[in-house]
Amino acid sequence: MAFRGFLPMMNRCLVRRAVAETKTAGGIMLPETSQSKLNIGEVLAIGEGQRVENGSLIPMSVSVGEKVLLPEFGGSEIELEGEKFMLYRDLDFLGKFH
Amino acid sequence: MAFRGFLPMMNRCLVRRAVAETKTAGGIMLPETSQSKLNIGEVLAIGEGQRVENGSLIPMSVSVGEKVLLPEFGGSEIELEGEKFMLYRDLDFLGKFH
Amino acid sequence: MAFRGFLPMMNRCLVRRAVAETKTAGGIMLPETSQSKLNIGEVLAIGEGQRVENGSLIPMSVSVGEKVLLPEFGGSEIELEGEKFMLYRDLDFLGKFH
Amino acid sequence: MAFRGFLPMMNRCLVRRAVAETKTAGGIMLPETSQSKLNIGEVLAIGEGQRVENGSLIPMSVSVGEKVLLPEFGGSEIELEGEKFMLYRDLDFLGKFH
Amino acid sequence: MAFRGFLPMMNRCLVRRAVAETKTAGGIMLPETSQSKLNIGEVLAIGEGQRVENGSLIPMSVSVGEKVLLPEFGGSEIELEGEKFMLYRDLDFLGKFH
């Protein structure tokens, strides 16, 4: 299932990174610095899975719509229709939220 | 089985690290320095296991609730609902207590 | 299927890199610097696939004519009949556009 | 079979290191320096074995009670109930004494 | 099939490197510097193929007489009867010309 016509390859996943609240509950703008980058993201599209040595395909361990805990490092940033997203391999996710 | 809605992935395990007594038996506060970080932790949640080359899944070698001896290094620290936990792969645990 | 008589080997793919518009809609030439190198390319020819340990062939994950998202680094530049192309392994593509 | 409630994991083994005689036969205390650390140890507890690529378990090559020749380097030191022990993987032992 | 009595081993291939025209169409000698080393070569002899882990032989992916695109680096230079040739493994060829 592609996202905006884009389909990740192998065991890669397209992820939109959650952004911390920029306003307090009372609506006051938080300074940029305190807008911490959350390591949480939503899976928007997934590849078909990784082929291993004997050629068989390892099924993906996340599905579209799941909330995942991102590793501190790694992943590559891409731009689709002017918006920034991240690409990770499913192996890299630390966990997911149910 | 998730912990606070969080489910580790692959062969990762969520661990709460045991903290050394901060008071002597008589209730006197121990100075911070002597509160040694114990390398013992409790397993709170585990992933489904590691997929190996032929795609099969290696079952986890620890289960939720077990007390484990943590390696001196490694693991990644994560925060859930304001509390700090550690994530380890089950391969990294040195042993467990029965 | 060769391209101009050239057939990539193994899991390599011949790619023509898309080039950003050099003129504004109104036809004014954009300065060289702003002609950003798009990381998008078109697959012109593909190899037969990669042989793995047990000798079997892993089928290619892209086909001729598909639009792919190129990695930021890697790939080798080659010249055919005076025109420059890129060679990538299919594993390296980040994703494809449908 | 745990030792003081501790069970090593995978192919790890709990070892008590033999200590050289601190007194001569005549009972005279040997200086610290000459108390050479013997590279010999006794196996107190063993893990279930190492899982290999296809998921099968490789049986342990030592059993509890055996005397083993320790490698010069490696192993990790742990403390149980105030006493110091070593943890090695069975692959690391150079040999055993019958 | 040996070339001048020489048979490459494993998945190695003996290659004669194509040399750029040294004269213009009109017959004027081109200066040495402009005689660019083409990365194209002809396969003169091939080994029996590479043995993989399970002992089976992976068939060669080029045959004698084919024109191949050489990688920019790698290969080893050898001399047979006073003439210089290159030895490459078939994996290293970027592609071939039909």
Next chain:
Amino acid sequence: MAFRGFLPMMNRCLVRRAVAETKTAGGIMLPETSQSKLNIGEVLAIGEGQRVENGSLIPMSVSVGEKVLLPEFGGSEIELEGEKFMLYRDLDFLGKFH
């Protein structure tokens, strides 16, 4: 088969290193320097063999009593009952003498 109660593990072998003649045929002591360390040794005890990925055991390629050509580097020195021996893996031997 153990040697002085010592049994090497895995594919390790206990070896007594041959020492060059310290006297000429006529009985004159050779200076230390000319007593070259021969890279030849006798196999005194062998392990059960190396376990490979699928858990099977690779039989040893030398047997007790054989004379072997030792590699220039590698091996570990151990002491049994006051005498120095060497431990090598059978893979490391360059050859054997019949």
Next chain:
Amino acid sequence: MAFRGFLPMMNRCLVRRAVAETKTAGGIMLPETSQSKLNIGEVLAIGEGQRVENGSLIPMSVSVGEKVLLPEFGGSEIELEGEKFMLYRDLDFLGKFH
């Protein structure tokens, strides 16, 4: 088949290196410097072959008596009965002469 009682192990081969003519056809001694070390050698003895992961034996790719093209680097020098020979693994040979 041993050579002077020496049998290489695994996939190693005993090789006598060919030496360039030290005299011109007319019998005049060539200076040492011009006696180029030829990268050609004759196979004098071979091991039983290399054991791979699943324990099976990969047959040797050269036989005793064959002339081989030696790699520029690698191999180890050994001495048998005062004469110097080289030991290579059969994988290292670049090719052979028929």
